Amino acid sequence: MSETPKMVYKQLGKTGLKVSALSYGAWVSFGDQLGLEEAKELLKTAYDAGINYFDNAENYSSGKAEILMGKAFKELGWKREDIVVATKVYFGSQLPDMTINAKGLSRKHIVEGVQASLARLQLEYVDLLLAHRPDPSVPMEEVVRAFNHVLDRGWAFYWGTSEWTGAQLLEAWEVADRLGLVGPAVEQPEYNIFQRHKVERDFAPVYEKHGLGLTVWSPLASGILTGKYSGGNVPEGSRLSVEKFAWLRKGIMEGKRAQIDAVDKLKPIAERMGATPAQLALAWCAANPRVSTVITGSSKRSQLEDNLKALNFIDKITDDVKKEIDDIVGDLAWQPRGW
Structure with missing residues (x-):
């Protein structure tokens, strides 16, 4: 199939927000591999295909990713109601010269972090603000109150988390319910054929009790x-060829060889489709009904266009196909990340 089908939209958990099944994220490429014109081309390609969800974070390229995305949005001139913008706070943006309070999930950094992100993005608000990691040094009540402060000021419409555990999410909801506040509406975990534990096991009680x-x-x-x-093999121009991500290249090439070999066995399934x-x-x-949107991160228009064609195959991920994949991947689907 050569044509990209019409975009599919899903509801984001129990919110009324509708997001595209595939979305676009700025990690790695924005600020490191791409300039403004290339960023505009990629964002426009995504938008024209129906993508409405765009993901960023304060620490991506030390804030340069937000600056680049903000400039691109400004020049593209889209209506604000037509796009859903998410960013994340925790790691800080002043790498490597951060002061002690310029990171983490203190009320101070959550408030100052989102204000700095909005300035870089040239936006009055983001749709979603996520806690990029849990912060064990901060009481959960302070975290929940701080994110609700952000919502009350209109700097974000929803708050959520990234790479939290199911137990941490339940704790946040317990605090929110006790105080009559808003709990986390969304979580951003790593999820793929080889990384399933959080989405398919750890979050089960959260889905049942609160939706997510x-x-x-x-x-x-x-x-x-x-x-x-x-x-x-590491192709020139790939993410792993970027010197900044030498740590990722080492982790994959030394620790993930079994996964690389398993992909060769998955190729006939793809070819058959x-x-x-x-x-x-x-x-x-995207075929998992729990998943609201799948964040893609292409650095070339051709890559993005190829990724968008995945929409053609969502309905072909039948139970039989899932079992065939599971039989090939086996225990590799449940191993820790390893770096």
Whole structure:
């Protein structure tokens, strides 16, 4: 299939917000690999295909990713109601010269962090503000109160988390319910064929009790599921070829060789569907009814267009196909990340 089908939209957890099944994120590419014109081209390609969810964070390229996205939004001139913008606070943006309070989840950093992000994005508000990691040094009540302060000021409409555990989410909800405040509406976990524990097991009690929107990242397992690293090869221009991500290259090439080899066995399934391995992996994520949107992160227009064609294959991820994938992947689906 060569044509990109009409975009599918899903509800974000128990909110009334509708998000595109595939979305676009700025990690790695914005500020490191792309300039303004390339960023505009990618964002426009995504938007024209129906993508309405755009993901960022204060620490992506030390704040440069938000600056670049903000400039692109400004020049593209889209209506604010037509896009859903998410950003995250925790790591800070002043790397490596951060002062002691310029990171974490204190009330001070949550408030100052979102204000700084809004300035970089040139926006009056973001739709979602996420706690990029849990902060064990801060009482949960302070975290919940601080995010509700942000909501009350109109700097964000919803708050959520990224890479929290199910127990931490339940604790946040317990605090919110006790205080009559708003709990986390969304979590952003890593989720792909090789990384399933949080989405499929750990979050089960949260779904049952509170509902939870999922904006999942790394659907291609840092490129492993594209098949391009077959045999330990690192193509020029790929994410793993970027010197800044040498740590990621080392972790994958030394610790994930079994996954790389398993992808070669998944390729016949993709070929049978008429899909690429990447399209199969993206469709597999999007086929999970718990997943609200699958964040993609292409650095080239051609990559983004290929990824969008995964929409053609979501309905082809049947129970039989899932079992076939599971039989190939086996225990690799449940192992820790490893770096």
